[in-house]
Amino acid sequence: MFARQLIRIHQLSRGLATHANPGFATPATLHLKSGQSFKGTSFGAPKSIYGETVFSTSITSYTESMTDPSYRGQILVFTTPMIGNYGVPANTAPFDSKDVGVILESQGVQCAAVIVGDVAEKFSHYTAVQSLASWCKNHNVPGITGVDTRAITRLLRDQGTTLGRVAIGTDTLLPAPQDHEYWDPSLENLVDQISTKAPYQLNPTGSIKIAVLDFGAKANILRSLVRRDAAVTVLPWNYDFNSIRDQFDGLFLTNGPGDPGHCMEAALKLRQTLEEWDKPIFGICMGHQIIGMAAGLDAYRMTFGNRGHNQPVLALASAGSIKAGRVYVTSQNHQYALKLHDPFPQGWEPFFINCNDSSVEGIKSTVDSGKKVWGVQFHPESAGGPLDTIEVSLISLD
Numbered sequence: 459m460f461a462r463q464l465i466r467i468h469q470l471s472r473g474l475a476t477h478a479n480p481g482f483a484t485p486a487t488l489h490l491k492s493g494q495s496f497k498g499t500s501f502g503a504p505k506s507i508y509g510e511t512v513f514s515t516s517i518t519s520y521t522e523s524m525t526d527p528s529y530r531g532q533i534l535v536f537t538t539p540m541i542g543n544y545g546v547p548a549n550t551a552p553f554d555s556k557d558v559g560v561i562l563e564s565q566g567v568q569c570a571a572v573i574v575g576d577v578a579e580k581f582s583h584y585t586a587v588q589s590l591a592s593w594c595k596n597h598n599v600p601g602i603t604g605v606d607t608r609a610i611t612r613l614l615r616d617q618g619t620t621l622g623r624v625a626i627g628t629d630t631l632l633p634a635p636q637d638h639e640y641w642d643p644s645l646e647n648l649v650d651q652i653s654t655k656a657p658y659q660l661n662p663t664g665s666i667k668i669a670v671l672d673f674g675a676k677a678n679i680l681r682s683l684v685r686r687d688a689a690v691t692v693l694p695w696n697y698d699f700n701s702i703r704d705q706f707d708g709l710f711l712t713n714g715p716g717d718p719g720h721c722m723e724a725a726l727k728l729r730q731t732l733e734e735w736d737k738p739i740f741g742i743c744m745g746h747q748i749i750g751m752a753a754g755l756d757a758y759r760m761t762f763g764n765r766g767h768n769q770p771v772l773a774l775a776s777a778g779s780i781k782a783g784r785v786y787v788t789s790q791n792h793q794y795a796l797k798l799h800d801p802f803p804q805g806w807e808p809f810f811i812n813c814n815d816s817s818v819e820g821i822k823s824t825v826d827s828g829k830k831v832w833g834v835q836f837h838p839e840s841a842g843g844p845l846d847t848i849e850v851s852l853i854s855l856d
């Protein structure tokens with residue numbers, strides 16, 4: 459008994475205690491469709507869910523990742539051993555020329571569940587108002603702690619992103635689901651679920667008018683635009699931009715969840731825009747994939763995607779402060795990528811390439827095409843991640 463108390467005191471003093479009530483913690487299991495199961499302890503909402511199991515190598519910014527709408531439908535495994543030690547801030551900001559109403563990347567937690575090695579029950583940060591566990595509970599999102607996230611990551615890295623089931627409490631007593639019971643989010647048009655239903659404006663008196671097609675925008679993308687004094691009109695992902703394009707100085711296409719193939723309608727509309735409109739067009743992640751599809755490139759599903767804040771990309775062309783031949787460290791969260799067609803479609807060239815897996819990380823219109831269109835697979839606006847490529851949004855392709 460004395461030994462158990464000593465262990466408990468040691469756990470509490472480290473701020474790591476996973477099992478607040480030894481013997482009473484709610485069991486939780488992650489089942490993978492490939493047949494493996496990982497047993498741990500529940501934190502967050504006592505709710506069982508299905509999703510697509512992915513891993514992120516980011517060592518910080520769990521709050522930003524979890525509110526990024528591109529993680530919708532995904533069971534997010536953090537490779538960093540301890541998550542939650544700086545808690546969660548209040549998520550409100552003003553709506554003005556500097557901000558977009560939230561501190562984090564959207565109103566709520568977007569991923570389906572989180573899996574961590576060790577959830578920090580104690581948290582400390584001057585902006586923190588609650589723990590990771592209570593935040594998950596408030597947003598009805600389950601978490602599992604006390605599992606070997608390294609083993610899960612090695613599996614996912616070998617076999618690729620895998621459908622999963624998070625079973626909580628008495629559901630852990632049930633056998634692992636049958637193959638047909640797993641839910642595959644990539645079969646759904648998740649963009650249509652998350653995109654704004656009606657147009658709205660931010661910073662309407664801004665000095666340059668930018669239309670934004672919303673595939674599931676991260677707040678920091680919109681925030682980055684308003685902080686540069688853009689008057690931003692956010693449109694549903696499949697809005698007929700061509701019917702209103704004369705009112706705008708530029709078009710931006712955001713990040714978004716799921717398979718870009720579900721957004722072919724947007725790519726076809728954009729193809730017309732590319733043919734008939736010469737103003738700047740820029741896209742990030744899903745937006746970049748849509749620009750590529752409109753340009754005639756194919757998108758494909760990667761084995762395990764790239765998620766983390768340490769992805770090196772090599773610039774193949776110079777533009778603005780970006781120099782060909784230089785490597786930039788970037789923030790990423792994607793499962794799909796554009797194919798490296800050889801030759802590239804007329805009027806287009808690769809802009810960046812991933813140093814680890816050679817996937818296309820950016821495309822741009824060629825200088826002699828007369829267009830000013832570019833897109834990047836990574837997140838130059840960060841939140842979280844490095845700011846190395848922040849100026850990629852400011853380049854001029856004149």
Ligand SMILES: NC(=O)CC[C@H](N)C(=O)O
Pocket residue numbers: 528712713714715716717718742743744745791792793794795
């Ligand atoms: N962050 C994103 O926009 C991701 C784009 C797309 N859903 C993918 O997974 O590749």
